[in-house]
Amino acid sequence: MIIVQLIHNTLSIEGPLVIAEVPRALEEIERRLQAFKGKELDVDLSGVERIDSAGVSLLDEVTVRAAHRSITLRIRHVPKHAREALKIFSSRGRMEPTGPKRDTFFVRLGEGVVNMGRASLDFLYLIADTAYFSIVGLVNKRGLRKGEFVNQSVLIGMNALPIVALISFLIGFILALQSAAQLRQFGAAIYVADLIGIAMTREMGPIMTAIVVSGRSGSAIASEIATMVVTEENDALKSMALHPVRYVLVPKIYAITVTMPLLTTLSVIIGILGAMVISITYLGIGPKPFFEELRTVLYLRDVLTGLAKSFIFAWIIALVGAYYGFRVRGGSEGVGRVTTASVVASIFWVILADSLMGLIFYFGQGVEY
Numbered sequence: 001m002i003i004v005q006l007i008h009n010t011l012s013i014e015g016p017l018v019i020a021e022v023p024r025a026l027e028e029i030e031r032r033l034q035a036f037k038g039k040e041l042d043v044d045l046s047g048v049e050r051i052d053s054a055g056v057s058l059l060d061e062v063t064v065r066a067a068h069r070s071i072t073l074r075i076r077h078v079p080k081h082a083r084e085a086l087k088i089f090s091s092r093g094r095m096e097p098t099g100p101k102r103d104t105f106f107v108r109l110g111e112g113v114v115n116m117g118r119a120s121l122d123f124l125y126l127i128a129d130t131a132y133f134s135i136v137g138l139v140n141k142r143g144l145r146k147g148e149f150v151n152q153s154v155l156i157g158m159n160a161l162p163i164v165a166l167i168s169f170l171i172g173f174i175l176a177l178q179s180a181a182q183l184r185q186f187g188a189a190i191y192v193a194d195l196i197g198i199a200m201t202r203e204m205g206p207i208m209t210a211i212v213v214s215g216r217s218g219s220a221i222a223s224e225i226a227t228m229v230v231t232e233e234n235d236a237l238k239s240m241a242l243h244p245v246r247y248v249l250v251p252k253i254y255a256i257t258v259t260m261p262l263l264t265t266l267s268v269i270i271g272i273l274g275a276m277v278i279s280i281t282y283l284g285i286g287p288k289p290f291f292e293e294l295r296t297v298l299y300l301r302d303v304l305t306g307l308a309k310s311f312i313f314a315w316i317i318a319l320v321g322a323y324y325g326f327r328v329r330g331g332s333e334g335v336g337r338v339t340t341a342s343v344v345a346s347i348f349w350v351i352l353a354d355s356l357m358g359l360i361f362y363f364g365q366g367v368e369y
Contacts, residue, residue: 001015001016001021002014002015002016002017002021002024002025002028003015003047004025004028004029004032006032006035006036009038009040009041009042010041010042010043010044011029011032011041011042011043011044012043012044012046012047013025013029013043013044013045013047013048014047014048014049015047015048015049016048016049016050016051017045017048017050017051017052017055017058017059017082018050018051018052018054018055019052019054019055021055022054022055022057022058025058026058026061026062029058029062030065033062033065033066033069033071036071038071039070039071039072040071040072040074041066041071041072041073041074042074042075042076043059043062043073043074043075043076044076044077045075045076045077045078045079045082046077046078046079048079048082050081051081051082051085051086052085053085053088053089055085056085056086056088056089056090057089059075059086059090060090060091122323122327123319123323126245126319126322126323126326127319129243129245129246130245130249130250130253130319130322133243133245133246133249133250134250134253134254136246137246137250137254143242143243143246143247144246144247144250144251145247145251148251149251149254149255151251152251152252152254152255152256153255153258153259155217155220155255156213156217156252156255156256156259157255157256157258157259157260157262157263158259160212160213160216160217160259160263161263161266163212163216164208164209164212164213164263164266164267165266165267165270167208167212167267168200168204168205168208168209168266168267168268168270168271168274169270169271169273169274170274171200171204171208171271171274172196172200172204172270172271172272172273172274172275173274173275173277173278175195175196175199175200175204175271175275176192176195176196176274176275176276176277176278176279177278177282179192179195179196180192180278180279180282180283183195184283189279189283189285190285190289190290190293191293192275192278192279192283192285193275193279193285193290193291193293193294193297194293194294194297196271196272196275197272197294197297197298197302198297198298198302200267200268200271200272200275201268201298201302201303201305201306202302202305202306203306203354203358204271205264205265205267205268205271205306206264206267206306206307206309206310206313206354207309207313207350207351207354208267209260209263209264209267209310209313210260210309210310210313210314210316210317210350210354211347211350213256213260213263213313213314213317214317214343214346214347214350215343215347217256217317217321218317218318218320218321218342218343218346219321219339219340219342219343220321221249221252221317221318221321221322221325221342222320222321222322222324222325222338222339222342222343223325223335223338223339224248224325225244225248225249225321225322225325225326225328226324226325226326226328226334226335226338226339227335228244228248228325229325229326229328230328230330230331230332230334230335234248234326244326245322248322249318249322252318252322253315253318256314256315256317256318257311257314257315259314260310260311260313260314261307261310261311261314263310264306264307264309264310265307268306272294276290276291305357305361308357309353309354309357312353312357313350313353313354316346316349316350316353317346317350320342320345320346320349321342321346323342324338324339324341324342324345325338325342
C-alpha cells in the first residue's frame with residue numbers, strides 16, 4: 001500500500017509505486033501540493049519498494065503540476081531500481097520532437113537541378129535503347145511479339161480515326177467560318193481556301209492530331225507500361241531474357257511511326273473539307289473554284305513540313321509515355337499519377353517541338369510562297 005507524507009519541505013513516498021497504486025497516490029500528492037506554501041519541494045523516494053512505467057509517469061505528472069503552482073520539485077534519495085526505471089521511462093529532460101528542417105532556397109534549387117539531370121539522363125538512355133532495338137528489330141525479329149505491330153497499329157491509328165476526323169472537320173469548319181466573316185468584307189472570300197489549306201497542312205492538322213493521339217494513345221502507353229512495372233511483369237520479362245523496351249515499346253514505336261502520318265494526312269483532308277462546306281453554304285464558292293485556289297497556294301514543301309512534324313510528334317508521344325510508365329512508383333495510385341503526368345508532358349513537348357520546327361522551317365522565308 002502506498003503511503004504519502006509531507007513533512008516540512010519533503011514529500012516522502014513509501015511502498016510500491018505501481019499502476020494499481022497510481023490513482024490513489026496521485027490524489028494524495030495533489031492534496032499535499034495544494035496545502036504546500038513553499039517554493040521548493042524535495043521528493044524522497046528512498047521508501048519506494050517497486051516502481052513501473054505508470055509510477056514514473058506519475059512522477060512526471062507531479063513535476064508538471066508543481067511547476068504550474070510555481071513549485072520547484074527535486075527528486076532525491078532514488079533507489080537503484082527506481083533510478084533505472086526513471087532513466088528508461090521518464091520523459092523529463094527529453095527534447096520535444098521537431099518538424100522536418102525546411103531546406104533553403106539554394107538547397108531546393110540544387111536538388112531540382114540534380115533531379116532534372118538524372119531524369120534527362122534516364123530519358124537519353126531510353127531513347128538510345130529504343131533507337132537500337134528499333135533498328136535491330138528491322139532485321140532480327142527475335143524478342144518481338146508476332147502480330148503486335150498490326151495490333152498496335154489498329155489501337156493507335158485505326159481506333160483514333162473517328163475522333164481525329166471529327167475534331168479536324170470542326171477545326172476546319174470553324175476556322176473557315178471565322179475567316180470568311182472578315183474576308184468577304186473586302187471581296188476576298190476566295191482566299192479562305194488559301195488560309196485553311198496552309199493552316200491545316202502546316203500547323204493545325206499535325207498538332208491537333210498529335211494532341212488527340214497524346215491524350216488517347218500516349219496515356220494508354222504510359223498506363224500499360226506502368227501497370228506492368230507495378231505488377232512486376234517487367235521483371236518477369238527480364239528473367240526470360242526479354243528486354244522490356246524491345247518487347248513492349250518497339251512495336252508501339254513502329255505502329256505510331258506508320259499511323260501518325262496517315263492520321264495527319266486524313267486530318268488535313270477532312271479539315272479542308274470542313275472549310276469547303278463553309279465556302280459552299282456561306283460564301284457561295286463552288287468546289288471547283290475552291291480547289292483551284294487551293295492548288296495554286298499549296299506546295300510540296302508545305303505537305304512535307306506537316307508530315308515531318310507528324311513523325312517527330314509520334315516519337316515524342318511514344319517516348320514520353322514510355323518514360324513515365326517505366327518510372328512509376330507505388331501501386332494503382334502511382335499508375336494514375338504517371339498517366340496524367342505523361343499526357344501533360346507529351347502535349348507540352350509537342351507544342352514546344354512545333355514552335356522550334358516552325359522557326360527552323362519558316363525562318364527567313366518571308367511571306368512569298
